[in-house]
Amino acid sequence: MPDDRSTVRTAGAVGVPAGPPLLASRLTPAVLPRPVVLRPRLARLLDEGVASPVTLVRAPAGWGKTTLLASWRQQAVTGADPHTSAPAWISVEAGDDSDRLWSYLSAALRSVTDPGADPAATPVPDRAPRPDELEVLAAALAARERPVVLILDDLHRVTDPAALAGLEFLLRHTGQRLRVVAAGRAGLPLAVHRLRLAGELTEIGPADLAFTTDEVADLLTVHGVAVPAAAVERLRGRTEGWAAALRIAALGLHGQPDPDRWISQLGADQPEVAGYLREEVLAGLDPADRDLLRRAAVTDTVCAGLAEALTGDTDAEGRLGALAEDAGLLHPDGGRPVWYRCHPLLADLLHRELARLPAEEQRDLHGRAASWYADNSRPADALRHALVAGDWTRATDLFVTDWPELTYDRGGPSGPVPAPPPAEAVSRDPELALACAAQRALDGDTDAAHQHLRLAAGHARALPEPRRGRFARLVAAVELTLARLAGDPEAVRVAVTRLLATRPEAARSAAASSAAASPAIAEPAVGAATAGRLDLTAPDEGAAVRVERPRSGTGDDADVRAVAGTASALLALDDGDLAGAASGFATARAAARSAGRPRTELVCASRWALLAALRGELRAAEEAARVALALPPCQGWSAQLDCGYAYLALALVAVHRDQATEAEANLTLAAPAGAEATAGAVAAWCRAYLRGDEGDLAVAHRLLVEARTHWSGRGGELDARLRAAEADLHRARGDLPTARDLAGDPPAAAPLAVAAARVALRAGDPRAAARLLPDWASSVDWPLPVRLDAALLEAVLAAREGDGRRAGRTVEQALDLAAPDGYRRPFTRAEPGLRDLLAAHLDSGTAHWPMVSDLVRAVEVPDERGAADGPVAALDEPLTERELTILRYLQSILSNVEIAAELSVSVNTVKTHVRNIYRKLDATRRRDAVRRARQLRLI
Numbered sequence: 001m002p003d004d005r006s007t008v009r010t011a012g013a014v015g016v017p018a019g020p021p022l023l024a025s026r027l028t029p030a031v032l033p034r035p036v037v038l039r040p041r042l043a044r045l046l047d048e049g050v051a052s053p054v055t056l057v058r059a060p061a062g063w064g065k066t067t068l069l070a071s072w073r074q075q076a077v078t079g080a081d082p083h084t085s086a087p088a089w090i091s092v093e094a095g096d097d098s099d100r101l102w103s104y105l106s107a108a109l110r111s112v113t114d115p116g117a118d119p120a121a122t123p124v125p126d127r128a129p130r131p132d133e134l135e136v137l138a139a140a141l142a143a144r145e146r147p148v149v150l151i152l153d154d155l156h157r158v159t160d161p162a163a164l165a166g167l168e169f170l171l172r173h174t175g176q177r178l179r180v181v182a183a184g185r186a187g188l189p190l191a192v193h194r195l196r197l198a199g200e201l202t203e204i205g206p207a208d209l210a211f212t213t214d215e216v217a218d219l220l221t222v223h224g225v226a227v228p229a230a231a232v233e234r235l236r237g238r239t240e241g242w243a244a245a246l247r248i249a250a251l252g253l254h255g256q257p258d259p260d261r262w263i264s265q266l267g268a269d270q271p272e273v274a275g276y277l278r279e280e281v282l283a284g285l286d287p288a289d290r291d292l293l294r295r296a297a298v299t300d301t302v303c304a305g306l307a308e309a310l311t312g313d314t315d316a317e318g319r320l321g322a323l324a325e326d327a328g329l330l331h332p333d334g335g336r337p338v339w340y341r342c343h344p345l346l347a348d349l350l351h352r353e354l355a356r357l358p359a360e361e362q363r364d365l366h367g368r369a370a371s372w373y374a375d376n377s378r379p380a381d382a383l384r385h386a387l388v389a390g391d392w393t394r395a396t397d398l399f400v401t402d403w404p405e406l407t408y409d410r411g412g413p414s415g416p417v418p419a420p421p422p423a424e425a426v427s428r429d430p431e432l433a434l435a436c437a438a439q440r441a442l443d444g445d446t447d448a449a450h451q452h453l454r455l456a457a458g459h460a461r462a463l464p465e466p467r468r469g470r471f472a473r474l475v476a477a478v479e480l481t482l483a484r485l486a487g488d489p490e491a492v493r494v495a496v497t498r499l500l501a502t503r504p505e506a507a508r509s510a511a512a513s514s515a516a517a518s519p520a521i522a523e524p525a526v527g528a529a530t531a532g533r534l535d536l537t538a539p540d541e542g543a544a545v546r547v548e549r550p551r552s553g554t555g556d557d558a559d560v561r562a563v564a565g566t567a568s569a570l571l572a573l574d575d576g577d578l579a580g581a582a583s584g585f586a587t588a589r590a591a592a593r594s595a596g597r598p599r600t601e602l603v604c605a606s607r608w609a610l611l612a613a614l615r616g617e618l619r620a621a622e623e624a625a626r627v628a629l630a631l632p633p634c635q636g637w638s639a640q641l642d643c644g645y646a647y648l649a650l651a652l653v654a655v656h657r658d659q660a661t662e663a664e665a666n667l668t669l670a671a672p673a674g675a676e677a678t679a680g681a682v683a684a685w686c687r688a689y690l691r692g693d694e695g696d697l698a699v700a701h702r703l704l705v706e707a708r709t710h711w712s713g714r715g716g717e718l719d720a721r722l723r724a725a726e727a728d729l730h731r732a733r734g735d736l737p738t739a740r741d742l743a744g745d746p747p748a749a750a751p752l753a754v755a756a757a758r759v760a761l762r763a764g765d766p767r768a769a770a771r772l773l774p775d776w777a778s779s780v781d782w783p784l785p786v787r788l789d790a791a792l793l794e795a796v797l798a799a800r801e802g803d804g805r806r807a808g809r810t811v812e813q814a815l816d817l818a819a820p821d822g823y824r825r826p827f828t829r830a831e832p833g834l835r836d837l838l839a840a841h842l843d844s845g846t847a848h849w850p851m852v853s854d855l856v857r858a859v860e861v862p863d864e865r866g867a868a869d870g871p872v873a874a875l876d877e878p879l880t881e882r883e884l885t886i887l888r889y890l891q892s893i894l895s896n897v898e899i900a901a902e903l904s905v906s907v908n909t910v911k912t913h914v915r916n917i918y919r920k921l922d923a924t925r926r927r928d929a930v931r932r933a934r935q936l937r938l939i
Helices: 040-049 065-078 098-113 131-142 161-173 192-197 213-222 229-239 243-252 259-264 271-282 287-296 304-311 316-325 344-355 359-375 379-388 392-407 423-428 431-442 446-458 465-486 489-500 504-517 557-574 578-595 598-615 618-629 637-656 660-669 671-675 677-693 697-710 716-732 736-743 750-762 766-772 784-800 804-821 834-844 849-858 881-890 896-903 907-921 926-935
Strands: 054-058 088-091 148-153 178-184 201-204 330-332 340-342
Touching (some): 040 065, 054 065, 065 148, 131 161, 161 178, 213 229, 213 243, 243 271, 271 344, 287 316, 287 344, 392 557, 431 446, 465 489, 465 557, 557 598, 578 598, 598 618, 598 637, 598 677, 637 671, 697 716, 750 766, 766 784, 784 804, 784 834, 881 896, 881 907, 896 907
Parallel strands (some): 054 178
């Protein structure tokens, strides 16, 4: 008979026989793997989670669920209050039915309720309980002074949801005296959605369980492995913090002479990694799910439509959702439609399995992907997969038809690298080599792109007469792509000139001039990339010439105008010529729309929207941005970048309208565009406005410096406005000498002149302010925000001089300018004294009575912002320490999600504290709460 160390026997309830012997090993966690890395942030998440009835730790195999719960319980045991029981533990096994599971629940609950009491005192049935038994047990638990914590490890092994019906009854009827912490993989048999909606669920997923860079460093240290800091970051990125892969890596790094190189090569070719993925991650999946993952591996990311095209499975959307939500094997991007990606190591394994499929099947999958991408406005991806599939005809057709949309895609390796086409295929159709050049250019492999261009040049003479003009146009387009991706403005201008020269009318004009000068036919140049000029006068004898077939859209003059115009407008934007860029984008956008090129139209429309917002044309900017975002979806990083400009335009519109929440939301969506100079400068400028409005002038100044750094060296109108904004900030901080230096003496531009006038007024010299203030009324070419700032400053100066009539007339003129576009900020952030002017304006009569009435309530009075030194009334209900901590974070630019990450708490916890802060401070938004807190000297 087994001894007490291996089995336990539970006493039954009154009148119920004792249950069968139970394994003691299932009532205590397994021995922790050594060495163990302590992760306090996760322990805090669990500590806070057990304040809710259910805490769910859900992730695929190897993410450290069991280790986390065991170490957390161990800490609870070693540091427990003698009057508090440690959490109970149950390891669920496959095949546990209701009776068997309740046998263990019986033993676990007795171990924490009152071990020394009569077993009948807390009657826990040793098999699936009857309703009356559950009510007795619920009442007993509800009567306890302290909650009982029950850990259920590997709960996904329960296949019968009815097995947990009694436990869910207890959760509902014990007055939250029962707290369940459950860990598992996919398909947990709990009413997750109901618990989530009821606010009774704390969720800890792969994103939380993933090791941070510091934790990866700790793990390597406890394993006695020393690697450079940069290699630690690479290891974390390669594994995405996956605990099992990190532990395998830590063991494999022992004795490696070049650990940095070993980490860079870590992949599914490591037997331990591949074995773990196959046996623990993929083995338990439905065969249809495994097939879906393998087929989807032909792409880096997959959505429901693409998955259905690859598999023929009409339920692909449901399978993808389950693999992400339940199994945690896919990561959704949160967009619409949702795109999913695999963990890098799992993707590596799937790619290797895909490579073992018959070549014909692989070509079929890539062909399906090419067709789907071509039908869904993804020409770059369609071209790649057509080339990988070896479908040379389709690849060439895609390039020749969609070259305008390819020109403004953005590169970077994304998927398998196509093999070069056979020489005979290029000989039959040199445009195939141009298609390969375009694809390699988008991948960032400029050397290969130039090689394909030279190859195309070598076969160009074989083209018949009608094809030569088109070939020259396609060569110029590829050269434009290469020049743009290389960041070479002069090469872009040269390529634009060559592209425009291929327009039908330009070609006719050049031909006529050439014929007048000489009977010989002119030789169109392919460009420096091909290291020479092409002779297209006659095909080589015996050369194979491909039969001409029609291709739509290839000769449309609008395509050339759209592509060349967009390139020129982008150059103007990079040079700081905002007016020239706006005009160029408007013209190119019209051509792109005429040619039916939504990708090129998105590039133009999104940037034109931002430029319109910078000019102050808020309504036009808003309409253009929404039109851009409503264009046919063009997924991918480059399209996200272009959409980022549209979202940034909406953010700037919201800033001018004093809609802080909407501005913050659009700034978040605009993030992909932030890497480019214009977008980065404007985004930092917008955030500086918002932080300054909240009273955090130090952060606002840092952001303005960041904005000027983005725009460094470009000068022009935007530079002047950024300098003026920084001067205004220094003026607000009382640093008048720095503000005066930034504005210049004399000011070089209208925004700086307005800033200089404000500095003079703040220095107590209204006459100097009036002298510096430029004539805004006749300067219709100024950006509207600058005109409004100047007009309102003139009104304040007129009122100070006692000229109430001129002040009122000027305010009405400013209102006439502001009302059509919904401006508020120039009024709510104007000089002291404007509020009184607006109030008087209501009495004297205005055509904008509702707007003025609203502004009178909204305009801030700087002298009332808490600068007084007298006593301040106390709060009726003081803030807690945690609320004070979160209140300090509210001064920053961090979102609630980011604050939660900083404090290692859930975002729901942060939201609850923020609501309490607003209630206690009688505030309805963040900046009001911060201002009130400063008045009370809480921060």
